Structures are given as C-alpha cells and as structure tokens.
Amino acid sequence: MDAPKIAVEPKSWRSDELVTAVEAGGGLVADIAEAEALIWTAPETPNLIADFLANGNNLRWIQLPYAGIEPFLPYLDNDHIWTCGKGIYARPVAEHALGLLLAGFRGLNSYVPASTWQQPKGRNLLDSHITILGGGGITEELLTLLAPWNCEITVVRRHARPLAGTVVITTEELPAALAKADAVVLALALTDETRGIIHSGTLGLMADHAWLVNVARGEHVITDDLTAALNQKVIAGAALDVTDPEPLPNGHPLWEMENCIITPHIGNTPEMGIILLAERVKQNVARFAKGEELLGPVNVDLRY
Amino acid sequence: MDAPKIAVEPKSWRSDELVTAVEAGGGLVADIAEAEALIWTAPETPNLIADFLANGNNLRWIQLPYAGIEPFLPYLDNDHIWTCGKGIYARPVAEHALGLLLAGFRGLNSYVPASTWQQPKGRNLLDSHITILGGGGITEELLTLLAPWNCEITVVRRHARPLAGTVVITTEELPAALAKADAVVLALALTDETRGIIHSGTLGLMADHAWLVNVARGEHVITDDLTAALNQKVIAGAALDVTDPEPLPNGHPLWEMENCIITPHIGNTPEMGIILLAERVKQNVARFAKGEELLGPVNVDLRY
Numbered sequence: 001m002d003a004p005k006i007a008v009e010p011k012s013w014r015s016d017e018l019v020t021a022v023e024a025g026g027g028l029v030a031d032i033a034e035a036e037a038l039i040w041t042a043p044e045t046p047n048l049i050a051d052f053l054a055n056g057n058n059l060r061w062i063q064l065p066y067a068g069i070e071p072f073l074p075y076l077d078n079d080h081i082w083t084c085g086k087g088i089y090a091r092p093v094a095e096h097a098l099g100l101l102l103a104g105f106r107g108l109n110s111y112v113p114a115s116t117w118q119q120p121k122g123r124n125l126l127d128s129h130i131t132i133l134g135g136g137g138i139t140e141e142l143l144t145l146l147a148p149w150n151c152e153i154t155v156v157r158r159h160a161r162p163l164a165g166t167v168v169i170t171t172e173e174l175p176a177a178l179a180k181a182d183a184v185v186l187a188l189a190l191t192d193e194t195r196g197i198i199h200s201g202t203l204g205l206m207a208d209h210a211w212l213v214n215v216a217r218g219e220h221v222i223t224d225d226l227t228a229a230l231n232q233k234v235i236a237g238a239a240l241d242v243t244d245p246e247p248l249p250n251g252h253p254l255w256e257m258e259n260c261i262i263t264p265h266i267g268n269t270p271e272m273g274i275i276l277l278a279e280r281v282k283q284n285v286a287r288f289a290k291g292e293e294l295l296g297p298v299n300v301d302l303r304y
Numbered sequence: 305m306d307a308p309k310i311a312v313e314p315k316s317w318r319s320d321e322l323v324t325a326v327e328a329g330g331g332l333v334a335d336i337a338e339a340e341a342l343i344w345t346a347p348e349t350p351n352l353i354a355d356f357l358a359n360g361n362n363l364r365w366i367q368l369p370y371a372g373i374e375p376f377l378p379y380l381d382n383d384h385i386w387t388c389g390k391g392i393y394a395r396p397v398a399e400h401a402l403g404l405l406l407a408g409f410r411g412l413n414s415y416v417p418a419s420t421w422q423q424p425k426g427r428n429l430l431d432s433h434i435t436i437l438g439g440g441g442i443t444e445e446l447l448t449l450l451a452p453w454n455c456e457i458t459v460v461r462r463h464a465r466p467l468a469g470t471v472v473i474t475t476e477e478l479p480a481a482l483a484k485a486d487a488v489v490l491a492l493a494l495t496d497e498t499r500g501i502i503h504s505g506t507l508g509l510m511a512d513h514a515w516l517v518n519v520a521r522g523e524h525v526i527t528d529d530l531t532a533a534l535n536q537k538v539i540a541g542a543a544l545d546v547t548d549p550e551p552l553p554n555g556h557p558l559w560e561m562e563n564c565i566i567t568p569h570i571g572n573t574p575e576m577g578i579i580l581l582a583e584r585v586k587q588n589v590a591r592f593a594k595g596e597e598l599l600g601p602v603n604v605d606l607r608y
Contacts, residue, residue: 108412108565
C-alpha cells in the first residue's frame, strides 16, 4: 500500500503540526497538483480554497479545520468527500459552557468589574433545571461534566434519540422546555431550521431568573431581540461565546449591559484546538490510507 | 420523652425558618431562661451571645450558624456542647470554587469588563493539575464535581488520610504540590497553623501560569504578598471569595488589578445557607431529643 499523497495548505501557523500529523498518520505531504487529499489549515481564509480545488485534479478528500463549516458552504460539492472538525472540540467548548453557566448564576458579570464589596447574591447550578438545545458532541460532553451536579436536564433535538441521564424531547416541545429552565444552553449546529431559534417569542417563554448561554453560533439568536430582552429583564442574563455579528463591533449595546457576558469565541481557542485537530488529522489520514470510513463527515445535503 | 426546650435567638430574618426547623425536629421553642439549647440565628452579631449564655442557666448545647466560628471564639467553653454549620455549606462553596477556577482559566477577569472583541486566550481546566489545601467537606464536594474533568488532583492536609481518586500528602510536602499545580485551591479551616500559609515564599513556588482560588478564609493569605505577586506576574491570577481585611475596603489595590477576581464571600449566600442550616438544625434537635451525638461538633481545644 502506497502512502497517500496529501497536501497541507495554505501555509499557516498550523502547518507544522498538521504536516507532522499527516506523516504520523502514514501520509506523504505533496503538492496540490499530485495530492489525493487536502488538509485545510486556515479557517480564517476559506476563499483561498477555490484555487486549490481547481488545481487539485486528483483530490478525493478534503479535511476542514473547524466543526462549523459555514464559511466553506459555497465550495462544498458531491465530487469529493468532505470532513470537518465535528466533535473534536466538544470537550473544551463544553468546559466553557459550564464556566459561563456558573459565571452567570454566581453573578460574576457584576462582581468582576466591581471596585467595591457588593451585596451577596447568586443561584446554585447544583440541583437546577438546565435545557440544552442540540444533541451533538458538545451536549454529550456537557452531560458528562454535569453528571455530579444533580441537575434536571432536558435536551431538545431534532430526533428524540435518547441520551443517558436526561429527558430528550423534540423541537415541537421546545416551549415547555424553555419555560421550566433555570438556564438554556445553545449547543446545536447552525442550519436553516435553527437560525434565529432564540427570538423575542422564545425568550419570552423563559423564566425571568434564567440565563441563556450560547456556545454554538451567533446566528441562533436574533441579537436585537436578545438586547431588548436583557434591557427589559425578561431573562436574568446571557453569556455569549458567539455573537451575530461576530466579532461584535465596538459600541454595540451588548458590550455595556451588566447582564451580558461576552467572550470572543474561545470555547476552543486556536492553541487548544490545534492539538485536537492534529490528532483528528492523524487518525483520518490513517483511515484514508486503509480505505476506511473517515471521522467527522460533512453532510453536504444538510450542509453541516 | 419530653420535647426539649430550645431558644432561637436573637430575632433575625432567619428566625422564622429556624423556629420551624426546631419544631420539625421535635423541639419546643422556649425563652432563654428555660431553654436547654440555644440555636444562634445571627452570625452578624456574635457579641450578643454573651448575655444569652449568662441568662441560659439550663443550656447544655449551643448551635452556631456558620461553618467558620472565628467570631464566637471568645465565648467557647467546656461547659456546653458547641456545634456549628461545619460541612453543610460545602456543596455550594465547592460549586463556587469550580466557577472561580473556570473564570480564571478562561480569562473572564479580562473578558467580562471588556468593551471590545479581544484576542483569544485561556487554558483548559480539563486534564489539568489541581492542588487543594484542606481535606474537609468543601474538598470532598469539589472532588465529586471534578470527577469527570480528568484532572490530576493533589490534596494537602494535616494527616494523610486517603481521599478517593486523589493523591493525599501532608503539609511537609506542600512545596512540591504548589510547584506542579495549574491551580491551587484553598479550602482549609483557619487555625494558627494555616493562617498566612500563602505568602511571598509559597506564591514564589507556584507556576507563573497558575491561579490561586480562595474559598476558605482571607487570613490564609498574606494580602500584601499576594498583591505584590499579582503585580509582578509571579502567578497568573487570583480568584478570592474571601479577603483580609474583609470586606475588602474601597480603594484597595486588588480591586483594580485585572488578574484578580473578587467575589464578596458568596460561596454560600445567606439565601442558599438558610435552607441548609434549617435542615441541620432540624436533624440536630431530633438528635438532641434522643440524646444522640450531634452533627458538626466544634472542637473547643482546636478552636474550629
């Protein structure tokens, strides 16, 4: 069995680790003109991929770097196998989701910027009701982390496939799941069905002590509706690792709202992520060499 | 068996729930002159207890409200059985300790006050090295919450009694345990041995990427030494739920340091605590009525 020829492009700060991963997986790093596969190193420059696709006449497989593939949607096709970082970043993102839940429940939004000893306040995450939208990798990891917390957890997903230790319901039952939650966590893929799923109507169903945590995509939330809900204390607060628009521009009203915590899409930082991506690339190159099924396949029709 | 006569004093916002707890435990609420036991409702006014002790000629047992009993030390004696809230607040405090760990590791100290989209940064609590000082109730609960995190945890305590899933060492081995930690959590009782255990020397042993989390007592830390260490980036940051002095006065340099998170002693808020205290009072009154051993005994000689 010949080592598969694999292009690692474009040159970026991730190149060295991904070249090492390709070789560790049994691949031979090659020019795009000869390559059977392309490992894309730069989520920041999706537009550059068009040239590589045009020049890669032998390409059968393309590995994208992130779990979310929105910037690459224009280039997807049925002529290649596409894989992405689906699932590999779930653990650090779940960690951050739990940190944001605790930050909101324990009032860090007002305590951290304070310059004076404030009155005590806060809610327990222990024994609380959590509703999670999405039943993918982040949710699975978050359920693992939440196992000792004695929370009553409801997972809302498209199909009511069971998940251990939780109640799983389908999107039709979303209103009841929002109403009973002390916190709502967004951990779902962005599709036409889920875009804007949090708007003034769904926010209005939530309890006024509840927090919204978004570690998925900014476009799940209608930002103006959330801003209004936070202003009117419809909910207690929002902790957003993703925003729409993203990056959130200077001067946006959310920056100055005490009941809104914003982190700059750091659920998985580049430094955390490269280690996880390199491991996935190594595994997928080894599978590609053996003709096995690849991990993290993109569903080209469903576009995620 | 007669219902024991129990005074619930002084009148405070906690009185109603504690009276209910006494009755639920089988006690009869009585005037201090007749009472066999005193349930102290007000941690805020320890000095008032002297009069009640003087007037309580039949008192055999005194229940103090908090886990830390420093304000009551002048009144302890060997003529009464003393109990306190030892252990009952451990779960919410452990929850807050985990929240502070995540807040530090994930950079909430700089992201929360920001008004602009910053660069990504942060460390994973997952798979990290945590050293916990103290092996009591808070540590036990924190170990339970940390079980899914794949952390390597070292517990430093006076006697090396084992704790499941961790390495337990004694105070002599503290230097090595500080040096290898990504975070050091203070969760120990305040005694003459532990007062000031964190000073410029012990801080200097910690890694420059490490966080210090204090959910025990402010006096465990020499505040001026910590301030200097944070200024000089000897450690990455400190997250303090307790301070010395406490409350931390306006204008103290720690308020303005970006690498210091301060919360106003909210590991267990009064609202969280009254529910837990009422349950303990109910149990102890029932035990007292039956002549059984009481929960949370104060060691008058060791003064905690």
